[in-house]
Amino acid sequence: MSKSFSVKKYLRPLLLPFCSGCGGITVMSEFLRAANELGYEKLDKFVFCSGIGCSSWIPSPHFVADSVHTLHGRSIPVATGIKLMRPDLHVIVFGGDGDIVGIGLSHFIHAARRNLDILVIMVNNMIYGMTGGQVAPTTPFKAKTTTTPYGSFEYPLDAAKLAVTAGACYVSRWTTAHPKELKDSIKKALRMQGFRFIEAVSQCLTAYGRRAGFKDSWEMLKWFKEKAIPIESAEVMSEKALTGKIVVGEFVRRKRPTLVETIYRTIKEAQK
Amino acid sequence: MKQLRRENIRFWQGNEACAEAAVIAGCKFFAGYPITPASEIAEHLAERLPQVGGVAIQMEDELASIGAAVGASWAGFKAMTATSGPGFDLMQETIGWAFMTETPCVIVDVQRLGPSTGQATKCGQGDVMQSRWGTHGDYSSIVLSPNSVQEMFELTIKAFNLAERYRTPIILLADEIVAHMREKIVIPIAKNMEVINRKKPEPYEKAFFGLQDIPPMPAVGEGFNVAVTGSTHDAYGIRFTADAQEHRQLVERLNNKIQSQAEKLADVETYKIDDCEIGIVSFGCTSRAIYEAVEKAEAKGLKIGYTRLRSIWPFPEKIVRQLTETAKKIIVPEMNLKQIFYEVQRVSNGRADVIPLNKIGGGELITPEELLEKIEESA
Ligand SMILES: Cc1ncc(C[n+]2csc(CCOP(=O)(O)OP(=O)(O)O)c2C)c(N)n1
Ligand code: SF4
Secondary structure, three states: OOOOOOHHHHEOOOOOOOOOOOHHHHHHHHHHHHHHHOOOOOOOOEEEEEOOOHHHHOOOOOEOOEEEEOOOOOHHHHHHHHHHHOOOOEEEEEEEHHHHHHHOHHHHHHHHHHOOOOEEEEEEOOOEOOOOOEOOOOOOOOOOEOOEOOOOOOOOOOHHHHHHHHOOOEEEEEEOOOHHHHHHHHHHHHOOOOOEEEEEEOOOHHHHHOOOOOOOHHHHHHHHHHHEEEHHHHOOOOHHHHOOOEEEEEEEEOOOOOHHHHHHHHHHHHHO | OHHHOOOEEEEEEHHHHHHHHHHHHOEEEEEEOOOOOOHHHHHHHHHHHHHOOOEEEEOOOHHHHHHHHHHHHHOOOEEEEEEOHHHHHHHHHHHHHHHHOOOOEEEEEEEOEOOOOOEOOOOOOOOOOHHHHOOOOOOOOEEEOOOOHHHHHHHHHHHHHHHHHHOOEEEEEEEHHHHHOEEEEEEOOHHHOOOOOOOOOOOOOOOOOOOOOOOOOOOOOOOOOOEEEOOOEOOOOOEOOOOHHHHHHHHHHHHHHHHOOHHHHOOEEEEOOOOOOEEEEEEHHHHHHHHHHHHHHHHOOOOEEEEEEOEEEOOOHHHHHHHHHHOOEEEEEEOOOOOHHHHHHHHHOOOOEEEEEEOOOOOOOOOHHHHHHHHHHHO
16 A cells, blocks of 8 residues: 555546535545555456446546446446346445435345345435436435425435345445545445445535535535434434434444355256 | 257247247346236246356346346346336336447347236237337337247347347347247257357457447456446447537447348248238237238139238338339238338338228237238228
8 A cells, every 4th residue: 555546546537527525526536545455456356337426427437447337226236237147246336315215226225135245335415416406315304405495395314224124234324524434434345245335425515515505515524524423322312313413334234145145056056 | 958959849838938049049147027928938037047057036127127137238148138018118218228338138028908007918019119219319229029939939049149249139029929829839959040149359459339330349347447338428438428429420320230231130021022912011919810811812812912020120111112012002900009000101102002900909819800801801
């Protein structure tokens, strides 16, 4: 691990499509740092799948690697086909909250249930960023968005908790104000098998922050820091006390037979 | 397969023939979601694919099924999904994505009677236009239409071969009758069955999405750093969404690689198309009625010919035009409310009088008698 490490060694020389200050850039670089620290000189053992949305541009076509840019919400099924036929490759999914737990929610739950051996990194900016700031399944109650001009009248989904319930082997949530923890969590997940889910709460000043009253991305990061509650503390807090907080940390780490293991065992039996 | 050294006679159901043909064609991945009348394909492959080291999985819906199949194809394997109308609806967006990313895969649509849930277990031929225009944007499809168990077998193998040859999704447009009936079929000797595999890139190649009509296709994990996207992209897979010329070039090539081969892709059975007064254009289960009707019409002294479409899209224009040049009247029997009819009318361009014969409901077939009646009426 050299001090002069630059994420550029993993990137194609293309302009990044993100607004300046976008949290997606942090998630991108922490992933690449994690890969570097784990000793991956190249990303040739990885396949990246993503859907449609700003966050889905993180790997594709920027990473010097195989990247499959799918449709809005459909990255996990495509990752399923790839992983089942090439179990030797690390299949990583990047996507926004709309992509992963909005339009693609059913795939997310079923992949966790099946314990499909992939790592899903969801950039939760609490909004539909790419389409200009519409309400998402993760938007906080009462937040103003372009389609909830009077404030959202719905309660947000806790994707991390859902992943635990559905059967994921590893689940964590961090924010872009916790880059080191996020990176360490990615490293941990990359060394594990089964369905792994990391939720990165992330700032989108352009489509969410401005309308919610934030001046700049720094303010949003400060907000994440202030609202973050370690999961250990959250466990003894009431639901009311937790309203508006961001529970961070490791939600689960466990071993279960993975889909690749059970499918290939079945194939062996069928060939007897 | 040992049993295939000699020609083999089997008594198979259409869906079973389709599944067995997929295995022979080299299919190694199937993903599907249960739906009548296509489920037997999934059930059969769930048993057969693991025996040949392949994967068959039931996904949470048809969106996931076709997505997984496209993923498996990029992993370097032949892949298939099978469904019926409602599931075919759900697959349309991904069919467009597979077209745009030039992903070989086979999509079986065993047609049932819509719209909507309609008469779900009954036969219909209402997805003809959907198989042509189902996804949004400028797109071309290759669609095959079997009319027997034998053809379920043959055209499934052909579908895989075309998918690999043209690097595009192929639709096998079957129907409930053909899928569910049992018939005697002859399985050719293995060495007589052509199996085509996709063109792989040389290690130095980098253009997997252009520079030639059908570029070579790498798989993920082979070190090519392939960038696959449904956005407009250049020959190297890098997205280019601002440049009009880049879009034109890509989408015109994708359509052209299919449309320019229309004549070669035309797969039809013809009978006396150069010497008839009345012609028939037919496809799928409906076309099973033409043989008896023609025999009886000929016994009555009528001069009759037909074109039976084994490929529907690209529409076999040239051969249908030939029929419109000889026949004065052309009957188009279909179990829908006129879908191929308008195509024949367009190709005929006023030369022949194109007469529809349509029947929907209850899965009732157009009988040879009904067809004969129409022939006599037209004579
Ligand atoms: C089927 C379909 N519906 C809608 C869209 C339009 N669309 C593009 S991105 C997007 C949402 C983006 O939000 P998210 O997934 O959270 O990603 P972000 O841009 O916030 O990173 C939507 C609705 C689409 N591309 N496809
Ligand atoms: S709109 Fe939001 S999510 Fe998209 S690039 Fe800009 S800051 Fe990032």
